Amino acid sequence: MADGVVQEIFRREAGRVLATLIRLLGDFDLAEEARQEAFAAAIEQWAAAGVPANPRAWLIRTGRNKAIDRIRRDAVFRTKILEREIASAEADIAAMPEDTDDEAFGDDRLRLIFTCCHPALGAEAQVALTLREVCGLSTQAVARAFLVGEETMAQRLVRAKRKIRDAGIPYETPEPPLFHERIQGVLAVVYGVFTEGYAATAGTSLVDAELCAEGIRLGRLLDELLPKNPGVLGLLALMLLHDARRPSRVSDHGDVILLEDQDRALWDRSKIDEGLALVEKALSVRGQISPYAVQAAIAALHVRAWTKEATDWPQIVGLYEVLLRLQPSPVIELNHAVAVSMVDGALRALNLADSLAARGQVSEYHLLHAARGRFLQQLGRLDESVEAYRRALDLATLEPERRLLAARIAGIESMRLLPSASQASRLR
Amino acid sequence: MQYLLLIYANEAEMAARTPADIQAVTAEYADFTKAIVQSGQFKGADRLKPTSTASTVRVRNGKVMTTDGPFAETREQLGGYYMIEAKNLDEAIAIAARIPGAKNGSIEVRPVWPMG
Numbered sequence: 429m430a431d432g433v434v435q436e437i438f439r440r441e442a443g444r445v446l447a448t449l450i451r452l453l454g455d456f457d458l459a460e461e462a463r464q465e466a467f468a469a470a471i472e473q474w475a476a477a478g479v480p481a482n483p484r485a486w487l488i489r490t491g492r493n494k495a496i497d498r499i500r501r502d503a504v505f506r507t508k509i510l511e512r513e514i515a516s517a518e519a520d521i522a523a524m525p526e527d528t529d530d531e532a533f534g535d536d537r538l539r540l541i542f543t544c545c546h547p548a549l550g551a552e553a554q555v556a557l558t559l560r561e562v563c564g565l566s567t568q569a570v571a572r573a574f575l576v577g578e579e580t581m582a583q584r585l586v587r588a589k590r591k592i593r594d595a596g597i598p599y600e601t602p603e604p605p606l607f608h609e610r611i612q613g614v615l616a617v618v619y620g621v622f623t624e625g626y627a628a629t630a631g632t633s634l635v636d637a638e639l640c641a642e643g644i645r646l647g648r649l650l651d652e653l654l655p656k657n658p659g660v661l662g663l664l665a666l667m668l669l670h671d672a673r674r675p676s677r678v679s680d681h682g683d684v685i686l687l688e689d690q691d692r693a694l695w696d697r698s699k700i701d702e703g704l705a706l707v708e709k710a711l712s713v714r715g716q717i718s719p720y721a722v723q724a725a726i727a728a729l730h731v732r733a734w735t736k737e738a739t740d741w742p743q744i745v746g747l748y749e750v751l752l753r754l755q756p757s758p759v760i761e762l763n764h765a766v767a768v769s770m771v772d773g774a775l776r777a778l779n780l781a782d783s784l785a786a787r788g789q790v791s792e793y794h795l796l797h798a799a800r801g802r803f804l805q806q807l808g809r810l811d812e813s814v815e816a817y818r819r820a821l822d823l824a825t826l827e828p829e830r831r832l833l834a835a836r837i838a839g840i841e842s843m844r845l846l847p848s849a850s851q852a853s854r855l856r
Numbered sequence: 857m858q859y860l861l862l863i864y865a866n867e868a869e870m871a872a873r874t875p876a877d878i879q880a881v882t883a884e885y886a887d888f889t890k891a892i893v894q895s896g897q898f899k900g901a902d903r904l905k906p907t908s909t910a911s912t913v914r915v916r917n918g919k920v921m922t923t924d925g926p927f928a929e930t931r932e933q934l935g936g937y938y939m940i941e942a943k944n945l946d947e948a949i950a951i952a953a954r955i956p957g958a959k960n961g962s963i964e965v966r967p968v969w970p971m972g
Contacts, residue, residue, distance in 0.1 A: 596945045602946065
């Protein structure tokens with residue numbers, strides 16, 4: 429029997445097997461060890477007896493039995509928990525039906541997602557745990573995503589798993605109305621995974637394709653598990669439409685290329701088509717509009733335009749206004765101002781940005797100052813423009829963004845070195 | 857599992873309430889307590905006197921040291937608790953959210969360490 433076949437089964441079933449073992453065993457670490465032992469046993473036994481008819485059920489049953497063996501055998505483990513708990517754990521596990529049918533139990537991966545994204549865990553811990561347990565990333569890979577050492581990340585994951593166990597965070601998909609509240613947290617985690625890859629918050633790498641791909645993979649999994657959920661559809665569309673532009677966002681030298689200057693021929697048409705279809709679907713679900721669907725609709729208007737001049741800015745302004753009503757935030761206000769500058773001109777946009785700045789919440793946000801610099805430049809107020817760009821440069825942390833801002837400042841300064849030329853042309 | 861729900865509130869604000877406010881909140885607490893007694897989730901509860909009545913005790917090198925007031929100055933002070941039985945954290949959170957004090961103070965939800 430080919431190793432490839434077994435590896436393919438492992439790859440396909442690893443997530444489901446782990447999720448079900450966590451439900452059966454009630455312990456993340458015990459479940460991980462049990463899965464490993466089940467895979468090891470499969471390599472040995474399937475070579476002789478062939479792949480069983482239902483490999484997933486075989487792996488879960490074997491993992492469960494290995495865990496029972498381990499609880500009985502492992503003296504170290506035995507001292508960790510009380511005898512009576514061992515007895516009850518053994519009884520619980522033994523009493524579990526061997527049925528691994530999704531029909532009967534629902535998909536355990538959904539339970540796992542809701543557990544990892546529980547609001548009683550810290551926001552970072554939710555993202556880290558989801559990457560580790562749901563996506564199956566190694567601790568080392570998760571540590572890289574958060575720019576921390578492997579040891580630090582391992583400790584954070586241990587702490588989060590301990591809280592799940594000790595605080596009694598349930599391993600279940602919540603029922604409505606709690607469901608509607610909790611799914612928002614799940615979507616935020618999935619989007620967090622994606623944006624962590626799309627615009628790493630520090631360092632030199634602007635795009636981490638692996639995390640973007642994991643975010644989209646999680647989105648697809650949620651769409652499979654929770655079909656026709658407007659938030660899931662909207663988020664998946666948003667991620668695909670952003671990701672479609674990834675090849676054009678950074679130059680060969682690692683410089684940022686703004687949307688208006690991007691080579692639209694580089695955009696990924698298949699992701700765009702899939703994203704556009706999902707936006708339509710998200711907006712056609714009856715009930716409340718999801719902010720993700722509105723953001724995806726804005727992204728859709730951008731990618732639908734074959735040239736920047738063809739962009740439907742009035743409709744984008746309108747969608748930002750919808751978004752501001754659904755989910756007011758300074759970042760959305762700023763994006764609204766940028767869209768307004770394309771429709772009503774830079775002065776009105778500057779007034780919006782100034783009123784945002786006056787409220788003080790986002791005075792340290794570099795993109796606010798970058799946008800003010802832009803509006804002031806368009807209005808010909810170059811001294812103030814350079815000042816705003818300098819402030820943005822002080823606050824920006826990503827190298828490619830800093831280079832872009834420095835280039836803007838240099839551009840204005842060099843224009844101002846030629847006042848006699850412009851004066852001369854005016855005289856003529 | 858058992859959870860201790862610790863009710864924190866700003867004592868100065870509590871002291872400034874009108875008699876009508878106090879009466880209304882007392883009635884809310886009575887309703888809430890009755891409801892969780894009936895559902896079998898109630899294990900115990902008490903209201904505490906203000907921190908101005910509190911003393912802090914430490915024993916160092918065998919010597920008892922008593923000082924006035926609570927251990928730390930914070931904006932909100934512990935004012936009471938409920939001990940409850942809940943299936944899991946979600947059930948405990950749902951009960952905590954029904955405590956009248958959650959609307960202006962905050963509730964800390966602590967799982968109880970089971971003892972042999």
